[in-house]
Amino acid sequence: MIGVLIGIVILAIVAYVGVLAYQQRVRRQVATLTAKKETMVAIPLTDELELVGQLSLTGQSLEQYQQLEDDFTDITENRFTRIDEALTKLTADSRGINLVQLRQDLNKVTLLVSQTDELVQSVQAKLAGLQEVDKQHRQAVHDLEQKYQGLRKTLLAKNFAFGPSIDGLEERLSQLEDNFDTFTRLTQEGDHERAADVLSQLDTDTDELEGLIKAIPPLYKDLTVVYPDQLKELKSGYDQLTSQHFHFGEQDIPQMVTDINNHVTENLETLGDLRPDDAKVVNDRIAKQIDQIYDLMQTEIDAKTPVEKNLDNVAKFIGHAQNQSHALLNELDRLSQNYTLDHQELETARELNEQLRNIDGTYQRDVQDLTGQTATYSVILEHQQQQEKDLQQIEEQQADILKSVAGLADEERQARDTLQQFDFDLHSLRRQVENLNLPGIPQEYLDYFFVVRDEVAQLATDMDQPQINMERITKQLLIIQTDLDTLREKTEDLIDSSQLAEQLLQYANRYQTSHDNVAEASEKAAQLFEHDFQYAQALETIATVLDEVEPGSYKRLEDAYYARKGTAKPKRRTEEE
Structure with a gap:
């Protein structure tokens, strides 16, 4: 029971202390709000209203000022009074214990002070704004007045520099x-709102006028001084050049000058309409057209000297190429009597000769134009430059053709020597086989021999033709050489296998009575040798059985054979080879 009472007492003490603390906090906030209100009161809005009121405002500016007066009255006669009353009441209520009501009242007066402060700041800023606008506008009046005086002075003092634009300016x-x-x-x-609208347009229009005054004089000078002087110079230069018999091809320079003069006149009207941007575009075009005429004239002047200098060189070049062409055609005609030309050498040479005729025709016409003083030097210079390129290419092609056919006679001579050697080799191989006195020749060997013999015969026939196709002959030579090498190997194989087989059959006689397998193998090998003419098989048959009876005997006899023959043992050819 006593503990409960103690707890109640403690809670009461804590609550009391809390109430006292909150009351103290409210009083501090009341003091802060009071100080803030006094700060607002200290702002000299009355003096600022009087200063702005002396500006003799009208229109929207006056309406804005009157609204600020109403706001000021609301602040001083209504809001400040309400704030004072609320703060006084809060001070008194802060001694009570109705903390909920106290908190609500504190929030209300805090909001009122904040809103009033914002309104005071707004009124002060707008009053300052009205003063600043009035100051700016009065300064603008002064500045614009000075600027217009300067523009007027410029137009009066330099009206000659604006030409047809002066009236519009x-x-x-x-x-x-x-x-x-x-x-x-x-x-x-004091109607600053409307004045601001007028000032904005004035600034835009003034900047535009200043831009026109700056842009027009140089354009007008080009149209009335620079271009006319250049056109006059061009006309004088053209007259002087034509008197010296210069020509300009299809370019009608007098008409080009007339057209430019018309553009100048038209562009003066554009400038008079105060359209300098459009006029500048046309001026740039006129300047390019004038430069083009200067370039045309200078091109002809620059072309004259190299044209006259190149005449003899081109003539010599053409003459040399024509001589080359004549000699090449004669040589090809002569060679075509004896050889087949498979790469259109003659046709190509004739085409090159036709190109030379065209080049010479152009050259002769250019010479006539120069002699008749009707030549356009730049055109002739282009002709000469192209002619030198074409002639260089023609001579290179002529040289390539001549080089390709120059060795035909030597190739024919070498081919005939090779053919003779082939025929000799065939007879030599035939005699070697005949000297063996064999019972017969293997059909496979005979077939291959006849193939090579027929190839040599065909080569001889082809080389006895009125026109020899050396390309085909060369291919035949390569084929025959390969086949002849193969025939030579086959001949060596035939000689070696037949000679060795004969020696091994004789050597096997010593074993026939004592070894039935040797007798049987000897009989089979003799059949292959004497009747079937399969000497390699006969050798294989007898060699195999001898190695069984007398190991190493075949190799010993074979080595002795090649030693007597004086050649290295060849690689044994397989049956497929």
Whole structure:
């Protein structure tokens, strides 16, 4: 029971202390709000209203000022009073214990002070804004007045530099001055909202006029001084060059000058309409056209000297190429009597000769034009440059053709020597086989021999033709050489196998009575040798059985054979080979 009472007492003490702390906090906040309100009161809105009121405002500016006066009255006669009353009440209520109501009242007065502060700041800023706008507009009046005086002075002092644009520029300046008078009146009356709209347009129009005054003089100078002088110089230069018999091909320079003069006149009208951007585009085009005419003239002047210098060189070049062509055609005609030309050498040479005729025809016409003083030097220079390239290419092709056929006679001579050697080799191989006195020749060997013999015979026939196809002959030579090498190997194989087989059959006689397998193998080998003419098989048959009876005997006899023959033992050819 006592513990409960103690707890209640402690809770009461804690609650009391909390109430006292909150009351103290509220009183501190009341003091802060009071100080903030005094700060707002100290702002000299009354003095600022009086200063702005002396500006003789009208229109929207006056309406804004009147609204600020109403806001000021609301602040001083309503809001400040409500704040004082609320703060006084809060101070008194802060001694009570109705903390919920106290908190609500504190929140309300805090919001009221904050809103009033924002309104005070807004009124002060807008009053300062009205003063600043009035100051800016009055300064603008002064600045624009000075600027228009300068523009007027420029137009009066340098009206010659603007040509047909001067009337339009003066009219623009007069319109600006009228608008400036309106701006000045609105500023003096204090109607700064309308004055601001007029000022914005004035700034835009003034910048545009200044841009026109800056852009037009150089354009007008080009159209009235620079271009006319250049066109006059071009006409004089053209007359001088034509008197010296210069020509310009299809370019009609007098008409080009006339066209440019027309563009100049038209562009002056564009400039008079105050369209300098469009006029500049046309001016740039005129300048390029004038440069083009200068370039045309300079091109002809520059071309004259190299054209005259190149005449003899080109003539010699053409003459040399024609001589080369004549000699090449004669040589090809002669060679075509004896040889087949498979790569259109003659046709190509004739085409090159036709190109030379065309080049010479162009050259002769150019010489006539130069002699008749009707030549366009740049055109002839282009002809000469192209002719040198074409002639260089023609001579290179002529040399390639001549080189390709130059060795035909030597190739024929070498081919005939080779054919003779082939025939000799065939007879030599035939005698070697005949000297063996064999019972017969293997059909496979005979077939291959006759193939090679027929190839040699065909080669001899082809080389006895009125026209020899050396390309085909060369291919035949390569084929026959390969086949002849193979026949030579086959002949060696035939000689070696037949000679060895004969020796081994004789050597086997010593074993026939004592070894039935030797007798049987000897009989089979003799059949292959004497009747079937299969000497390699006969050798294989008898050699195999001898190695069984007398190991190493075949190798010993074989080595002795090649030693007597004086050649190295060849690689044993397989049956497929």
